[in-house]
Amino acid sequence: MTQFTIPQIEEFERILGFFVFDTTVRNSLTSQYSDTVMDRTLTILDELVSVDNLLKESLESSFVMESRGSKLSYSSHVAHLKSEGTRLLTELGQLLVVGVNYNKYSPNSRRNTIAYW
Incomplete structure (x- = not known):
């Protein structure tokens, strides 16, 4: 069992959207984690x-194509990337047992209230 660095x-x-210092979140993140969790969380960051x-x-x-006069739609590609980002954030929050306070990949997401116990 090991700990993450500060x-x-x-x-x-x-990344998980805790922009204001929260003692409960910090205490949870300074816990001991298994090597498997440590490796997976660092992989998720990458x-x-x-x-x-x-x-x-x-x-x-998209901007370059638009400025040249041919407009291409990348909406499905962008939607897929945002979906993948959301999936990775959710997995990270679950691994660290703190949840996701704000999801930057979802324009409709709001700050969530998360129960820590």
Whole structure:
């Protein structure tokens, strides 16, 4: 059993939408986790970075195509990426037992009230 470092904990808080310091969330994230959970959460962080990069690339590609006069729709691709981002956030929140306070991949998401016990 091991613990996450403070920078990793702060990254989890940011990604899961806890923008204001919350003692309960911090205490949960400083708990001991199995090596399997540690490995999977770090993999999810990498996957979320990839999703963010692909979303950014899609936006830039769409803008370039539009400026050249040919308009292509990337809506299904973007919807898939946002769905994958939401799935990864949900899995991360469940692994860390804190949930997701804000989902940046869902425009209709609101801050959720999460029960910690």
